[in-house]
Amino acid sequence: MIKHIILIELLFLSILSIGQTKDSLFIRALNKEKKQDYQGAITDFTKAIGINPNHSENYYNRAVCKAKLADYKGAILDYTKAIELNPDDANAYNNRATSKGQLKDYNGAIADCSKAIELRANFDSAYYNRAVSKDENNDFKGAIADYTIAIQLNSNDSRAYYYRGVCKSKLEDYIGSIADFTKVIELNPSNANAFNNRATSKYKLKDYIGSLPDLTKAIELYPNEAIYFNNRGDCKTELQDYIGALNDYNKAIDLNPNVGYYYYNKGVCKAKLANYTEGITSLNKSIELDSDYAKSYNIRGVCKEFLKDYNGAIADYAKAINLNPINSIFYQNRGNCEIKMGDIRNGCLDFTKAVELGDSESLALKKQYCH
DSSP: OHHHHHHHHHHHHHHHHHHHHHHHHHHHHHHHHHTTOHHHHHHHHHHHHHHOTTOHHHHHHHHHHHHHTTOHHHHHHHHHHHHHHOTTOHHHHHHHHHHHHHTTOHHHHHHHHHHHHHHOTTOHHHHHHHHHHHHHTTOHHHHHHHHHHHHHHOTTOHHHHHHHHHHHHHTTOHHHHHHHHHHHHHHOTTOHHHHHHHHHHHHHTTOHHHHHHHHHHHHHHOTTOHHHHHHHHHHHHHTTOHHHHHHHHHHHHHHOTTOHHHHHHHHHHHHHTTOHHHHHHHHHHHHHHOTTOHHHHHHHHHHHHHTTOHHHHHHHHHHHHHHOTTOHHHHHHHHHHHHHTTOHHHHHHHHHHHHHTTOHHHHHHHHHHOO
């Protein structure tokens, strides 16, 4: 009898020891996770799973750590196991959606977010994440609807306003996007991208003067972002401040010399200032970096035409047309150049094509030169 009692006591102590080990491993893993020692946390969660493979939180937290280390496939497997053990865990569905989104499985992410919302109707993060995946799927209206609900549930979420503004811009609702970017700035006055995007929306509405202070503020907040200088240069170009625009384009190029359209914009300014030789130099660089950008060939053709290099200009217009055969301006420019060379027949053919593409100026040119 005494022997049996001792065995039972030993068994109890063994179970108690396992329970303490399991709990201590879980706590130690959580502490490592908080300290951003994700690999160490994964090791401890794995040990804890070995002791108790039916504890959903171990899989859930190990998944969180794997996602932090960009092991999204591994994270999805662990979230799936956590859901298997606890099918009512809305957080696991929401987080699995995030990992699926990282792997560009947007439909899968949307399905997981929808399940999370089904489990927790006021889950603002799930609405936000579903909106992100809808945005990536080019369902901008659906994304806006979800961002709007996320905002209703959490009116201080600047991210939801920001990306809703981006979606509105994609749908050409520039007034709506300006309102959203303004709200972002109200919530986070140091968000340089919000100032830049608000400026871009104003630019689309031809409010070039209104765009300038936003871009200047974006540059003040983040002076090493080349695109901000480029965009401010675009506004100055529209306002015919070509010297100011050139200064901004040069700064953009200094910060990032590998973007073709920065050189294109610089070439346009040089052409506007009648500095055609330097314009060609900038456009050569633009073409070197992006040989498929039709507008660079077109403007280089304009510069060559002003320098009376008509053959060179026609070659550039032809390349522009080859790259973008539905741009009427390219046909009009080549037609003008052909007329200057006395090639009335081909000039008129180009004017006719430009008219077919909806260019009213070419109609007048056709009436003038083609009888």
